Amino acid sequence: MTISLSDLNSHEQNDWCPQCGDTGILLAVKNAIIQANLDPKKVVDVSGIGCSSKLPNFVNVNGIHTLHGRAIPFAEGVKIANPELTVFVNAGDGDTYGIGVGHFISAGRRNVDIKLLIHDNGVYGLTKGQISPTLQENMKVKGWPEPNINGALDPLSLAIIAGYTFVARTQSYNVKEQTELIVKAIQHKGLALIDILQGCPTYNPEYTSSAWFSTHTHPLPNTYDGKVSDPSNLEEVNAKKLQALNLLMSEKMEDKHTGLFFQWENADTFEDRMKRSKMPPPIDEEISDSEGRSTVDLSEIFKSLST
Amino acid sequence: MGSKKNLNDEESDILMIDVSWMTGGKQGTGIDSAASLFSKVLVKNGYNVYGYREYFSNIKGMHSFFTVRVSDAAINSQSSKVDLAVFPDKESVFGEKNEHGETIHDGHIKDVKSGGMLIVDKNVDVSQIKRSDIKVVQIDFDQIINNVAKKMGVKSSDVMIAKNTSIVAISAYLFGVDTEILRTVLGSEFSNKGEAVIKMNTNTLDETLNYLKTLSIPGLAKLTPIKNEEQLLLEGYEASAIGKAIGGCKMQVYYPITPASDESVFLESHPELGIRVIQPESELAVIGMVTGASIAGVRASTSTSGPGFALMTETISYAGMTETPIVVVDHQRGAPATGLPTRTEQADLEFAIHQGHGDFSRMVIAPGDLEEAISITAEAFNYAETFQVPTIVLSEKSISQIYKSVKKSYIDNFKSSYRIKRGKLVDKAGYDGDFKRFSFTEDGVSPRLIPGRSDHVMWIAGDEHDEYGHPYEEPMNRIRMMEKRNKKDELILKSIGIKDKFNLYGYPDKADLLIVSWGSPKGAILDALNDKTAFLQIKLIEPLDPEIENIIRKAKKVVCIEENISGQLRQHIASKTGILIENQILKYNGRIIDKDELKDGLNRVLKGEKKVILNDY
Numbered sequence: 001m002t003i004s005l006s007d008l009n010s011h012e013q014n015d016w017c018p019q020c021g022d023t024g025i026l027l028a029v030k031n032a033i034i035q036a037n038l039d040p041k042k043v044v045d046v047s048g049i050g051c052s053s054k055l056p057n058f059v060n061v062n063g064i065h066t067l068h069g070r071a072i073p074f075a076e077g078v079k080i081a082n083p084e085l086t087v088f089v090n091a092g093d094g095d096t097y098g099i100g101v102g103h104f105i106s107a108g109r110r111n112v113d114i115k116l117l118i119h120d121n122g123v124y125g126l127t128k129g130q131i132s133p134t135l136q137e138n139m140k141v142k143g144w145p146e147p148n149i150n151g152a153l154d155p156l157s158l159a160i161i162a163g164y165t166f167v168a169r170t171q172s173y174n175v176k177e178q179t180e181l182i183v184k185a186i187q188h189k190g191l192a193l194i195d196i197l198q199g200c201p202t203y204n205p206e207y208t209s210s211a212w213f214s215t216h217t218h219p220l221p222n223t224y225d226g227k228v229s230d231p232s233n234l235e236e237v238n239a240k241k242l243q244a245l246n247l248l249m250s251e252k253m254e255d256k257h258t259g260l261f262f263q264w265e266n267a268d269t270f271e272d273r274m275k276r277s278k279m280p281p282p283i284d285e286e287i288s289d290s291e292g293r294s295t296v297d298l299s300e301i302f303k304s305l306s307t
Numbered sequence: 308m309g310s311k312k313n314l315n316d317e318e319s320d321i322l323m324i325d326v327s328w329m330t331g332g333k334q335g336t337g338i339d340s341a342a343s344l345f346s347k348v349l350v351k352n353g354y355n356v357y358g359y360r361e362y363f364s365n366i367k368g369m370h371s372f373f374t375v376r377v378s379d380a381a382i383n384s385q386s387s388k389v390d391l392a393v394f395p396d397k398e399s400v401f402g403e404k405n406e407h408g409e410t411i412h413d414g415h416i417k418d419v420k421s422g423g424m425l426i427v428d429k430n431v432d433v434s435q436i437k438r439s440d441i442k443v444v445q446i447d448f449d450q451i452i453n454n455v456a457k458k459m460g461v462k463s464s465d466v467m468i469a470k471n472t473s474i475v476a477i478s479a480y481l482f483g484v485d486t487e488i489l490r491t492v493l494g495s496e497f498s499n500k501g502e503a504v505i506k507m508n509t510n511t512l513d514e515t516l517n518y519l520k521t522l523s524i525p526g527l528a529k530l531t532p533i534k535n536e537e538q539l540l541l542e543g544y545e546a547s548a549i550g551k552a553i554g555g556c557k558m559q560v561y562y563p564i565t566p567a568s569d570e571s572v573f574l575e576s577h578p579e580l581g582i583r584v585i586q587p588e589s590e591l592a593v594i595g596m597v598t599g600a601s602i603a604g605v606r607a608s609t610s611t612s613g614p615g616f617a618l619m620t621e622t623i624s625y626a627g628m629t630e631t632p633i634v635v636v637d638h639q640r641g642a643p644a645t646g647l648p649t650r651t652e653q654a655d656l657e658f659a660i661h662q663g664h665g666d667f668s669r670m671v672i673a674p675g676d677l678e679e680a681i682s683i684t685a686e687a688f689n690y691a692e693t694f695q696v697p698t699i700v701l702s703e704k705s706i707s708q709i710y711k712s713v714k715k716s717y718i719d720n721f722k723s724s725y726r727i728k729r730g731k732l733v734d735k736a737g738y739d740g741d742f743k744r745f746s747f748t749e750d751g752v753s754p755r756l757i758p759g760r761s762d763h764v765m766w767i768a769g770d771e772h773d774e775y776g777h778p779y780e781e782p783m784n785r786i787r788m789m790e791k792r793n794k795k796d797e798l799i800l801k802s803i804g805i806k807d808k809f810n811l812y813g814y815p816d817k818a819d820l821l822i823v824s825w826g827s828p829k830g831a832i833l834d835a836l837n838d839k840t841a842f843l844q845i846k847l848i849e850p851l852d853p854e855i856e857n858i859i860r861k862a863k864k865v866v867c868i869e870e871n872i873s874g875q876l877r878q879h880i881a882s883k884t885g886i887l888i889e890n891q892i893l894k895y896n897g898r899i900i901d902k903d904e905l906k907d908g909l910n911r912v913l914k915g916e917k918k919v920i921l922n923d924y
Binding site for chain 2: 010011012040041042043044046049054056057060061062063064065066067069070072073074075076077078080081082084085102103105106110274277278279280282283285287288291292293294296297298300301302304305306307
């Protein structure tokens with residue numbers, strides 16, 4: 001089955017600001033679905049709240065627009081219930097690294113096979129420009145009257161420490177790089193983070209414009225290889241993590257890398273771990289016979305409760 | 308049938324055997340297993356049992372106690388006093404004070420009924436017990452344990468845990484239970500712990516019996532085996548879990564909290580049920596996963612208690628807005644805040660009815676006993692999917708941690724009569740164009756599909772949305788969507804049968820007093836009911852059936868019984884019907900209502916008291 005970009009358009013028109021980076025992300029998501037040859041009916045895009053999270057409405061795949069900060073647990077619930085689905089999370093930096101940061105970190109412990117595409121623009125856009133968890137200290141953005149007195153959080157380092165098995169960064173105006181990374185994330189088995197530096201021309205034009213990104217970000221050097229070559233070699237896994245962490249910690253705000261920082265393929269996913277219990281995925285469990293009678297077998301329970 | 312002597316209750320003319328028993332001790336010393344062993348022996352002998360545990364929020368060292376009531380007739384609650392209490396430690400007898408001189412608990416001397424028996428350790432100063440109306444017997448527990456240790460060539464400290472078996476042996480002996488049945492139960496109880504443990508326990512049984520023979524204590528009853536159909540010994544949380552299993556639940560997501568975790572742990576220990584049990588980082592994650600799984604087409608649920616339930620609030624509102632079927636069981640405990648984690652209360656009712664910002668239909672249903680915990684919990688999944696509403700099952704500690712004999716045939720019959728109804732779950736839209744997850748329909752419920760298992764995709768949004776599930780703020784659409792979601796109350800009331808809405812006992816228009824209640828007080832109420840009283844047990848609390856108003860209006864005198872301070876059901880009824888029930892019996896000391904204090908309370912209301920506060924413990 002081949003699908004075209006227009007097949008992936010929903011009947012909804014996006015209402016983002018002109019030059020909003022989200023339009024680049026939207027295009028990259030559609031490109032990636034085509035290039036990875038996904039069946040749109042088996043794709044679920046889960047979003048949080050904010051400009052970023054409107055995205056699922058504009059793609060012709062299943063879309064679940066959830067609550068602020070909770071997109072990750074919703075997405076995990078969907079994927080655990082039905083592992084045959086490809087599950088994306090489109091959410092913002094405030095959503096994921098602020099109010100939802102507990103879920104963001106804890107997801108690493110489970111390695112559920114979902115793909116986080118985080119629109120990272122340093123501000124809360126839809127509430128008109130408040131500072132977000134990724135804005136550096138002392139930075140002053142257009143949407144906020146004072147310089148930031150909070151420090152910034154680095155989502156990539158955090159993801160690596162937390163146990164993410166695919167950690168990448170890209171930027172919203174580079175649709176080609178985004179598409180490639182999203183395709184890789186789809187093909188990767190396990191929890192993936194792509195932190196997408198996203199242009200917010202309205203509230204953070206200072207640090208997220210296309211011009212800023214083109215002068216202040218550059219691809220990881222060719223010599224950098226973030227991919228673990230032998231997935232069973234835990235020493236190599238740790239070495240690759242440290243390599244990524246070293247690079248991330250040495251980065252400056254004005255000089256960030258894009259690309260795949262770390263990938264550990266074939267790491268045990270939550271779905272793998274659950275398979276070992278010999279239960280079929282919840283969606284494949286028959287719950288009733290043709291007449292609606294419950295098919296659960298209580299004999300073991302009766303045995304354990306009989307005197 | 309067994310003895311005709313009624314040992315407990317001179318008012319009753321139905322019960323032939325009705326005895327109560329208590330043991331207690333420091334938490335972590337195996338008091339639970341003594342009580343479970345004792346209960347099993349009695350159930351095996353054909354009796355009905357009703358047991359309850361009171362304990363502190365503590366793992367080791369604090370005082371906990373267990374009461375078991377035994378009868379050959381159906382019993383639904385506990386008595387205020389026991390016929391026999393057996394305590395291996397001093398603190399259980401006299402109580403304890405903390406470093407400020409405050410009472411932690413005041414011991415159990417008061418709990419033995421007149422004519423009953425109190426068994427204490429040899430080291431207890433019996434002159435301090437000061438009750439001439441009970442028989443006090445001292446047992447040298449150490450001697451029994453030392454003899455067993457000597458016989459087995461092990462240290463006494465290794466046998467100390469078997470003191471619980473000694474307690475059960477003493478109790479079985481005094482209640483005239485065939486101790487050979489105890490021997491059999493010991494064998495099966497410890498079968499997975501190896502021969503040596505079984506031997507230790509059977510030796511303790513023998514040593515205890517030998518010891519008792521030297522004392523010549525008169526027996527308290529003769530509980531000979533009686534004929535009864537097969538019964539299971541169930542704890543309430545197991546009943547909720549069985550309800551979920553029958554109801555087709557395939558994902559249980561939970562965060563640890565007393566007294567709810569037991570249900571999830573039980574489900575996890577039964578993988579043959581095919582229920583995935585997942586424990587994520589918080590209740591916020593829990594309810595997100597449950598809602599996500601439900602959208603994906605799986606019957607998913609959680610169990611929690613007040614504090615965790617409160618954390619789920621925003622997503623409950625989301626499930627209401629997105630018409631997503633979810634089932635939450637709230638095993639209520641003492642509140643507010645962390646409150647009384649290990650004690651009971653019914654104080655989450657109004658919270659459950661109003662939980663979540665904004666207006667949307669939901670269902671709040673409450674079982675009154677273990678049997679209903681099975682059936683109501685199973686039905687909750689049908690309700691949730693049929694009406695596409697968040698469905699809250701309000702249980703409470705005094706259901707979840709009740710030990711009760713339940714007829715196996717009850718569960719078998721319920722399971723074979725139960726039908727899984729998934730409501731408007733479809734795999735085709737039946738029209739051209741995009742799927743309308745929120746299509747306007749006559750009854751307010753729209754067809755739903757399973758993502759990935761149909762020819763369509765669908766959108767869902769917590770923002771106000773159009774029929775396709777895309778955010779949409781147009782005023783007329785807003786009105787129609789609000790009405791669609793909120794008119795489900797009518798549909799629910801129209802669709803659900805009377806039997807699932809409430810139970811009515813007696814004749815409310817003829818009785819001197821109509822009792823209105825919900826949840827676990829049912830047990831004590833049933834045991835206190837007579838031909839002058841009637842009882843309306845409300846199971847479907849939200850939405851509230853208007854027929855309830857008619858029943859209440861016809862009654863001569865009405866009392867509302869609840870385990871909370873503000874009379875939450877009474878307020879709810881008032882807000883829905885305009886009737887403020889005149890009389891109240893309330894209990895909010897964190898302890899379960901027993902039948903005797905309730906009988907007393909009902910008499911006081913009949914004599915004219917408007918508000919009775921119970922405080923048995």
